[in-house]
Amino acid sequence: MKKYIRLFLFYSFCLFLSVSFAQKGSDNHLVYPKIHKRPTTEIHYGNKVIDEYSNLKKLEDSVVKDWFKAQDSLAESYFVGNDLMKEYLNRFKKLQNNAESSVSMIRISEVGNYFYLKYDDSLEYEKLFFRENLADNEKELFDPSQDGKEDLSITYLRPSFDGKKIAIGFNENGNFSSKVLIFDLEKKQILKDVITNINPDFGGIEWLPDSSGFIYLYFPEVDKSKPGYKKNSFSVIHKLGENPENRKPIFQANEDLQIPEDFYPKVKIGSSLDKYIIGYAASSDDYYDSYIAKIPDVLQGKPDWMPFFQNEDAIFYDQGEVRGEDFIFRQGNLNGNLLGKVSIKDPDFNNPIVLAEGNKENPIVKFEVTKDHIYFARSLYGANVSLYVQNSSNEIKQLQPPFDPGYASFFGESAKHNNIGVGMDGWTSDYTRYLINEDGSFSREALSPLLAYPEFENIITEQIMVTSHDGVEVPLSLVYKEGLKKKSANEVFIYVYGAYGESMSPFFSPLFLDWAAQGGILAFPHVRGGGEKGKEWHEQGMKNLKYNSWKDLIACTEALINLNLTAPGLISLYTSSAGGITAGMAVNERPDLYSSFIAEVPRLNPLGLESSSTASSTSYLEYGTVKDSTEFIGLVRMDPYLNVRSEISYPAVLVMPSYNDDRIPLWDSGKYIAKLQNSYQINNPFLMDIDYQNGHETVGDYDESVRLYSKIFSFAKSNMKH
Template identity: 60%
Template sequence: MISERAGFKLGFSLGATFIFYFRRAGILLFCLGLNVACNQEKEKSRLAYPKFVAVPKTELFFGKRVEDQYYNLMDLKDPEVVAWFRAEDSLAERYFAENKLMPEYLSRFGNLENRSNQNPSRITISESGDYFYLKYDDSTKNDKLFFRSKDTSQEVELFDPLQYEDGSFQISDLSPSYDGLKIAIGLKREGEFASTFVVFDRASDELLHEVITNVNPDFGGIEWLPDGSGFIYLYFPVVDKNLPGYKKNSFSVLYKLGNKPDKRTPVFGKSTALNISDDFYPKVKISSSQDKYVIGYVASSGDFYDAYITDIEDIYLGKPNWKSFFTSEDKIYYDQGEIRGNQFIYRQAEAIGNRLCIVDLNRPNFKNPEIIAGADADDPITKFTVTKDAVYFCKSHFGVDVSLYHVDSTLNIAKLTLPFRPGYVSFFGSSSLHKNIGVGMDGWTSDFKRYYIKEDGTFELEDLVKKADYPEFDSLVSEQIMVKSYDGSDVPLSLVYKKGLQRNSKNPVFLYVYGAYGESMSPFFFPMFLDWAAQGGILAFPHVRGGGEKGEEWHVQGMKTLKHNSWKDLVACTEALVDQKWSKPGQIALYTNSAGGITAGMAVNERPDLYASFIAEVPRMNPLGLESSSTSSSTSYLEYGSVRDSLEFFGLLHMDPYQNLVPNKRYPATLLFPSYNDDRIPLWDSGKYIAKLQAYNISENPILMDIDYQYGHDTYKGNEESIVLHSKIFSFVRTNMRD
């Protein structure tokens, strides 16, 4: 199973595909024949793609006519469209059924993943110090909820979702009350947007009668009231994607245990006075059982939110008096603010990096706060946490080299000596009521470990996550080089390979890029990736603009009308791999997911000769189509731009991989993994790109779309699905390498 840390980073992985059969006739003609000729270990395929009669649509934006050639693929209720997607998926499944490398990867990846199969996931620690976590059951192929007291190593099974109702649910979230006596458990059926929450009472060892519906913990989960008498959650009135208002007009509600589940008291968002857009998500945060205030955030896909504050006592009465706290223009990171007594401690973006600050809640002055730690563009502060009398924060040099600091009550800063050199650090078990604090750490070649920080600043290994042995990775090394982009900017490029590898231009490269939403490509330990390097290849991770490796300005330089910097940085990094003789065109595979589809897709459009293959999971390939569509509720325009703004429209058109495909061009082998149940990027986004690419491509390279009809955009997949998915990815990569 993917480790807790890698599972978070790779949670977008898609599972085995369920074939959705729909019969049609008429204009759809397809042939699923596959003529495979083997040449040593390589296979070259001639594919007959499903035929589809395109119905284009032309729209006028600011005097520019834009043709959407496969506009009719957006009608996912049309039987002919559904049948075309089914045929494309069947073709991909047939391809992998006949790929001779699949059995090898299934066996090897199964061996790797099963070594850590029993490690817990979704580890949560209550304020009282007790553990709650999931463990995978091989016999039933599902996760169960377990409890372990802070005072013992004995674990107790609390809940098995297979025993709930018809057994069709999986655990999607867990949230214990501050005292750990009650646990809100999110349950979700495959393919559904919303979770159902039930409450387990440890005192009675049973589920309470509460059944809370219309919640999606990815957008806003359970926030327990300080006294444990109930909780606040983000309620979605419409959770069926086929109905008007889907995902819109959400608001936070108060629920008291013992009431009828449909007795929801609106407390944040459902107010004309606050004037919150129907596309935003008004959610709240409560930091501890001693909090006197509740903060309400107007959430979106951006980094910075407007925030409001009210007294906790008013929340109990169901009559909050919200006052403006700070605005998005203050550039306070949405997930990086903590209340401790009458202090609000937060991380704030500056032009040269990020800084840590404090304001007094009685007299908050965000224009002139007290500074805990200053900003550094090359070594930005990435996260922090608070304890009873200290603050801990991390810096990350170019996104991969992490340092950890302790701040005492007098604001003296001390750098801690870490057990090993990590590329990623996360905090756990902290609270403003006690001194306990833990950190999880891993790196490109260092497996995920959890430590408690002792009072003297040393580290003690926690015993919950068991170490798995991977001797085949002992010879792997990592380094980061700097690459000059087209405009002279220095772009970090991380490499992982086997010690002693020769730079003779013959090394196969698996290149993973993202570059959006200010997310850094921070190191993670993932055996199925590391296998590539152990077999003699190179893993390459370009830290392109659009990410957060150099602070918020690095992100801004890859947004909206500046998005071209992202893919030009990627092209520069790929060219550097060639120029510095790490590899050569034909031996470089490009991989991405989600928003990274724009960066990778445009790099392929501009330099298809550089890449042997292009693989993307739940990718965004038609951002102009999504932003101009009325079928999706999204605030992604904050990242990419809006069709309602003339400059941003042209930026969207320029960054759109689908719109910028060129006919009669030799494109690399392409494999997309969209999801039918994706609540963020609709299936037609990938479908239009694949249809157009199949029509325009003049090479013999396969162009495939393997559709997941089971999961959503970033639903965590089980062990077996992950093994199948990555076996497909790497068998496709190996098959399509060329000399």
């Protein structure tokens, strides 16, 4: 769940709209841009659904386009005149300057070469650096300006197994498609092999074991205005030196492989020693159908794909490793999950060799395999990680890291050696990378300096259990200053997600911790729909059970009030992406609980997207489809836009969509904000701040993140009602 905190959006100033508004302490008076309703009616299974602002789907219509630009200008004008925004900008710049000299996107080849990005203060962009090994001196490897690019932000790195080449990705203008270049370390130059129509978030470069080329997921249509957008993708094998335009499909839908057009046929190669390649029919589900082929056949361009594990085998798609003639994997079950092993030649996923087990409260969340060991992590309620190693004799030993992590991720592993590291952080512990020694001890990787944040030394955390509407206990993580008085005047900032089985894992962010340092409370409800208690926790917040997600959130909010930690009107609610359903519906049902609702690239009209003829994702696996009568009812029930009630008073609202979002179209947020602005209330601001530069998961630079979170927290703070 790291990606949500690193979604830094870039904001550009558009038209200036004359707007009058008051500063904190007075009622806001905003003149909203006008748009006429153009209602359409859909009837599904005898149920009538009225879409009042369906005209906003016509994004190329000049009237609609101008309305969106005016909305963005209104939001920008609001923040230009907000004194709190200026205070946050100044304070956040000082906090963020701490991190500017650190390295990012560290990648390690199988032979131990280090590749990483490092920010250049004078040039204000990142360059690619290289070390032969960790003890070697760093060398500047690639300056993105030498390629003549306007966009100098490197968004993807993947070194070959032998460390002699590295794939470098650039996302251009926030579009879905990226461009990947190949840098040859021996020739010290960019090769002519330019890969297009690729999106590393959906499937990046998988280097062939001999590093002679790679396989990648190719998208025939990357224009979101076209009907085939993101559909019918297939994996392509590319040998270095060949013409990238002469694409050779290696894994795709055909008569033998019945892969739906909106699934993604991608592959995984884990080591230069691998004798097999795994192909996945990828989707938004946790479990995939898979196929397996022999590497020599793949290299010849003639793989014989054989069925391997299936969706019903409950194998977590990203947690499987080929080791010789064995396949080691993470598998869900009724009690939680397990680490298992089967023979590739005769796999029996119903009766695997069980290596380790996790339960619902403390499931195994990830693992990696080295030459002789298996390392894995458990996560208690999604916020307290414990680490383990299993040796070749199947003996399991718990490791003792330097601090108790809330999040951990392994790196540097390979079937060729026993080297491995782990990156860890938590709500109050900065992300730090450690090497795990053979004896189980830890040594800091020391590639970047440890950053000191004395202003957060007295910040503490705790996790409490909250009883939800149906008696189920929901974990709630709290972060606040030591000695905080339990009084009803505390200001609370809630961050919630609750979808796709993604846990709200602890993360270290000075920009978030500032809220606690200023005397407020950070609250992170681990609601159903996430993965904090394993796959069942996810399933209890999916489709027709989605209501559990927002009712868990409401229960956690009420618990904060009942514990006398805060009061209605002093609770700001923040979310992103799919969390828009959870948070948006909580606001619809209990608007009295919240002072403001802030949503980044949010999903607010799921029925509209799932019923759209241009839908280009497998999100229906998470929310439901209009093609099923029961799931249709669930979609209507979970839709924040359709369930906006004009007769009640809503909190202040700030939605922050992206124009180039490949997953959630701009009209999703537009319809929601239009409905709020045209309701019968004028007490609170309802704003839409649009990012016209980036996409759903485009990462911005330091200044962009400072500006983004200055808006978020100043909006939250300025709309508190004491």
